[in-house]
Amino acid sequence: MTNSDTIFTSTLDIEKLRKDFPILQTKVYGKPLVYFDNAATTQKPLSVLKNLEDYYKNYNSNVHRGVHLLSQQATDAYEQARKKVAAFINAAHDYEIIFTKGTTNSINLVASSFGKRFLTTGDEVLISEMEHHSNIVPWQLICEEKNAALKIIPVDNNGELIMEEFDRLLTEKVKIVALTYVSNTLGTVNPVRNIIQKAHAKNIPVLLDAAQAIQHIPIDVQELDADFMAFSSHKMFGPTGAGILYGKEKYLNAMPPYEGGGDMIKNVTFAKTTYNELPFKFEAGTPDMSGAIGLGAAIDYIQQTGIHAIQHAEEELIAYAYDQLSAIPSLRFIGNAKHRAGAISFLVGNIHPFDMGEILDKQGIAVRTGHHCTQPLMERFSIPGTVRASFSVYNTKNEVDALIKGIEKARKMLE
Amino acid sequence: MTIKEQQDSIIDEFSLFNDWTEKYEYIIQLGKELPLIDEQYKTDDHLIRGCQSKVWLHAELKDGKVYFTADSDALITKGLVSMMVRVLSEQPPKAIAEAPIYFIDEIGLKSHLSMTRSNGLLSMLKQMKMYSVAFQQQVTG
Numbered sequence: 001m002t003n004s005d006t007i008f009t010s011t012l013d014i015e016k017l018r019k020d021f022p023i024l025q026t027k028v029y030g031k032p033l034v035y036f037d038n039a040a041t042t043q044k045p046l047s048v049l050k051n052l053e054d055y056y057k058n059y060n061s062n063v064h065r066g067v068h069l070l071s072q073q074a075t076d077a078y079e080q081a082r083k084k085v086a087a088f089i090n091a092a093h094d095y096e097i098i099f100t101k102g103t104t105n106s107i108n109l110v111a112s113s114f115g116k117r118f119l120t121t122g123d124e125v126l127i128s129e130m131e132h133h134s135n136i137v138p139w140q141l142i143c144e145e146k147n148a149a150l151k152i153i154p155v156d157n158n159g160e161l162i163m164e165e166f167d168r169l170l171t172e173k174v175k176i177v178a179l180t181y182v183s184n185t186l187g188t189v190n191p192v193r194n195i196i197q198k199a200h201a202k203n204i205p206v207l208l209d210a211a212q213a214i215q216h217i218p219i220d221v222q223e224l225d226a227d228f229m230a231f232s233s234h235k236m237f238g239p240t241g242a243g244i245l246y247g248k249e250k251y252l253n254a255m256p257p258y259e260g261g262g263d264m265i266k267n268v269t270f271a272k273t274t275y276n277e278l279p280f281k282f283e284a285g286t287p288d289m290s291g292a293i294g295l296g297a298a299i300d301y302i303q304q305t306g307i308h309a310i311q312h313a314e315e316e317l318i319a320y321a322y323d324q325l326s327a328i329p330s331l332r333f334i335g336n337a338k339h340r341a342g343a344i345s346f347l348v349g350n351i352h353p354f355d356m357g358e359i360l361d362k363q364g365i366a367v368r369t370g371h372h373c374t375q376p377l378m379e380r381f382s383i384p385g386t387v388r389a390s391f392s393v394y395n396t397k398n399e400v401d402a403l404i405k406g407i408e409k410a411r412k413m414l415e
Numbered sequence: 416m417t418i419k420e421q422q423d424s425i426i427d428e429f430s431l432f433n434d435w436t437e438k439y440e441y442i443i444q445l446g447k448e449l450p451l452i453d454e455q456y457k458t459d460d461h462l463i464r465g466c467q468s469k470v471w472l473h474a475e476l477k478d479g480k481v482y483f484t485a486d487s488d489a490l491i492t493k494g495l496v497s498m499m500v501r502v503l504s505e506q507p508p509k510a511i512a513e514a515p516i517y518f519i520d521e522i523g524l525k526s527h528l529s530m531t532r533s534n535g536l537l538s539m540l541k542q543m544k545m546y547s548v549a550f551q552q553q554v555t556g
Contacts, residue, residue, distance in 0.1 A: 029435070100501045266538045352489035353465040359491075384488070385467060413440060414490055 009024035012313045017305065018394050020045040027190040031364030034399045038159060038232045039184050039212055039343045039390030040368055041234045043297075048237060051297035055290045061287055064263055064280070078289050081296030082279070085244055089229065090220040093249060102243035103211040104134040107178070108192045109245055109282060110207055113255035114176060114228075115142035124173040128161055128190075129380055130183045133373040135209045148175070155380060158366050159186035159335030161342040163194075170198060176205045181213035185372040185388065186335025187290075187318075187343035189217070196225050211235055214342040215392070218307045218312055221246055233291060238298035242291030245282070252278050258349060259284040310393045311341075317391055318344065321400045327408055330415070336388045344370075345386035350406060353385045359410035360387075365403055418510055421502040429522040438523070444496035447496035450504070452484040457499050463538045467482035468492040469541050474546035481547055485539075495519075495527055495536050503543055508554060512549035516540060519524060 018024050021043045026033045055077070061070035065077045079094075086094045096250045110249045119125070125139045134151075143150045156163070170177070177199050182189050195205045205227035210219060215236040221229055228251070233242040247255075253271065257264055257275055261284035265273040268345050275281045302310065321344060325331055330349035348356060357369035370385040371378045378385060389403060416424070432438045440553050440554040452461065462471040468489035474483045483504040487493040502518065503511050519527060519536075 151451070352468060352492075354489045355491050359439065362439065384469075409436075413443065 001083065011044055011309050013391070014313065014394065014396055015329075018396075020047070020301075021048070021207065021394055022046060024394060028364045028366075029362060034365040034387040034402050035303070036391065036399070036403065037366045037368050038215075038372070038395075039235070039391035042215065042237050042241070042395070045237055047301050048239065048249065048294050048297045052239060052250065052290055052294050053093050055293050057176050057270075060290070062286055063068045064264045070240045075217050075298070076287055076313040081123050081292045081299075084296040084299045086248070089214075089246060090222050091246055092222055095323065096249055096252065097415055098245040098247065098266055098279045098282045099287050100230075100243040100245050100282075100377050101241060101288070102232040102234070103209060103230045103241075104138075106245035107135055107207070107209065109257075109258040110228050110230070110247070111138035111142045111178075113258050113282075113357075114259065117255050118175050118403045119148045120145040121147040121150040122173065123175045124151050124171070125149075126153065126166075126169055126174045126177045128179055129155045130159065130161075130186060130188065130374065130377050131180055132184050132211070133180055133375070134371070135180060136376070143337070148289075149173075150160065151377075153179075153379070155188075158337055159183065159336050161188075165192070166195065167198070170202060170204070172202065174199075174202075174204050177204055178209070179206065180209040180211075182210075182216065182341045183218075183335065183337075183374075183376055184343065185345055185374045185386065186337060187340040187345070188335055188337035189213075189339035189341050189392075192226070193224060205248075211344050215302070215310075216298050217311060227251055233298065235296035236275045236295075237301055238296055239291045239294035241294050242288045244295075244397055252282070257284065257414050263287075305393065314341070314391055315394050315395045317397065318342075318397055318398065321403070322392070325407075328404065328411075330411070331407070336384065343390040345388045347383065347386060348411060349415050351410065353387045355385045355414050356407070356410050359413060360403070362404070363404045363406045363409065367378055367403075373406065417545055418502055418514040422516070422521075425498055425518045426504070426521045437490065439526045442498075443448040443490050444494070445497045445501075446487075446490055446493035447497075449486070449493060449500060450482075450484045452486045456484070457486065460531070463542055468535075470496055472496075472539060472542055474543070474550070476553065479507055479509050481511055481550055483543060483546075492536065495524070496539060499536070499539060499543065503547075506552035512544050512551055 023043045048105040059070050059073040063072040063075040065071055076098040082094050082097050085097045091097055125143055127139060139150055151169050154162050156162050181192050207228035208226045210229050210231040214231040227248050231244050234240040264276050264281050264284040266276050279327045295351055331346055353369035358365055360367055368388045372388060452471050452473045457471050461473055463472055468487055470487045472485045474527045485496050485544045487496050518520055
C-alpha cells in the first residue's frame with residue numbers, strides 16, 4: 001500500500017454519509033432498499049435536491065437573455081456551474097465545457113460535428129468491443145454518411161482490451177479513437193493514458209466516454225491529455241437531463257455547430273448567419289439550467305466528500321463484494337479485469353439473469369439484468385445478458401452481505 | 416372450463432400463499448406444466464421479443480378450438496406463460512379474442528403485464544389474441 005492510499009483509509013463515515021441521501025431510507029416490499037444499480041443512475045444527496053428547489057423557488061429565469069435581475073442571477077449560477085465542472089476535471093478553459101443533455105448527446109455531438117469536418121471516404125473510426133450502444137451507433141451513422149469504416153478493438157476473455165490489436169488497428173487511416181474509460185457492463189478500467197499517448201504519437205485525437213468513470217476515479221483532462229470527454233450529471237449524484245462534453249479548444253473551434261437555434265448565433269440574416277463563440281456555439285436553445293446548476297451542487301458534494309476518498313472506499317467495497325461473490329458455488333464473473341471500478345457482472349449456474357433479478361428484487365435488492373446496452377459484448381461472451389451489481393460510495397458491506405444471501409435464496413428457488 | 420373459470424381457479428390457488436417465496440415457487444412449478452412447443456417451431460418466426468427473456472409461441476386450430484404450445488428461456492416467465500396458456504388454450508377463437516384477462520392483476524403480478532417488466536408477457540397476450548382473431552376469420556369465413 002502506498003502512502004497516498006493510507007491517507008484515505010477509513011476517512012469516510014459511510015453510515016453518516018448515507019444520511020445525506022433520503023431515498024436510501026426507503027423500503028421496498030417492506031424490506032430496506034439495497035440499491036446496487038448505480039451504473040444506471042446514482043441517488044441524489046439532499047444538497048442537490050435543496051439546490052434544485054432553491055433555483056425554482058428563488059431565481060428561475062432564462063439565461064443569457066434578460067436584463068432583469070433574476071435572469072442575471074440564473075446566468076451567474078449557470079456559468080458558475082460550468083466553472084465547477086471545469087475545475088473538477090481540470091480543463092484549461094471554462095469554455096471547453098459544453099452543457100449537453102447527457103453522455104449520449106455529447107457523443108452524438110462529436111460524432112456528427114467532428115465527423116462532418118474531419119471524416120472523408122476511406123477514413124476509419126476506432127472504438128472497442130465493450131462500448132455502450134451510445135458510443136457505437138453515433139459513429140455508425142456518421143461513418144455511413146462519410147463512407148468511412150468503423151474498426152473495433154477486441155476484448156479478451158477477462159474483458160480487457162487486446163492491446164496488440166489496438167496497436168495493429170491504430171493506422172494512419174484512423175481519424176479518431178472513441179473509447180469508454182470504464183466499461184458499464186464489466187467494470188473494466190481501460191488503460192486510457194497509454195491509449196491516448198499512442199494515438200497522439202500519430203496525431204489522432206481520443207474521445208473518452210467517462211459516464212462510468214467520472215464518479216469513481218479522479219480525472220484530470222490536461223494530465224490525461226484527452227481531446228474529448230463525455231459524461232452525465234445523473235450518474236454523479238446530479239439531476240437527470242444534463243451532461244457534459246469537454247473538448248479541446250482547437251477541435252471545438254474547428255467543428256461546425258451541431259444544432260442551430262437561439263444562443264448559438266452571433267448574427268442572423270437570411271443570407272448568412274455567424275456563430276457565437278465557445279461554448280455557446282454548441283448550446284443552441286434554452287439549456288437545462290436547473291440541471292446544470294444541480295450538477296454544480298453535485299460536484300460540490302463530491303469535492304467536499306473527496307473523490308480520492310470515494311475511490312478508496314469504493315475499491316475496498318468492490319474487493320469485498322468480489323471475494324464474497326467468489327465463494328458462491330456455480331457463480332462465474334463476466335469480466336475479470338485487473339483494474340475494475342463501479343460494477344461487477346456475473347451469472348449463476350444456468351439461472352437466467354432475468355429470474356435472478358426478479359428474485360433479488362422481491363428481497364429489496366435492486367440490480368440490473370440484461371445486456372446493459374452492450375449487445376456486441378454479450379455476443380462476444382455468448383450470453384443473453386448478465387446480472388450486474390454496481391456500487392456507489394454510499395453502499396455498505398452489510399448490503400453486500402444482503403446481496404449474497406439474496407443470491408443464495410435465488411439459487412435454492414431456481415437451480 | 417371456460418376462460419373465466421380457469422382464471423378464477425388460478426386466483427383461488429394463489430390465495431393460499433402467505434408470502435412471495437411460496438408464490439414464486441408455485442409460478443416456477445407451473446412452468447413445468449407448460450405444454451411445450453415442438454422443437455421445429457422454436458424459430459425466430461415464433462419468437463416473441465421481450466427485452467430480456469425469450470418466449471416462443473405456437474397456435475393451432477383443431478375442431479374449432481385453439482391449442483397453444485410455448486416455451487421460455489427464463490423460469491419465472493415460463494411459469495407466467497404456462498398460466499396464460501392454461502387460461503386461453505383449448506378455447507374457441509372468439510372466446511379468446513374477446514376475453515378480458517384479469518387474473519395476473521388479481522394474483523399481484525400486475526407489473527408483469529406492463530411495459531416496465533419487458534418480459535414479453537404483454538406481447539405474448541397480444542399475439543395469442545391475434546392468432547385467435549385470425550382463426551376466427553377462418554372459422555366464420
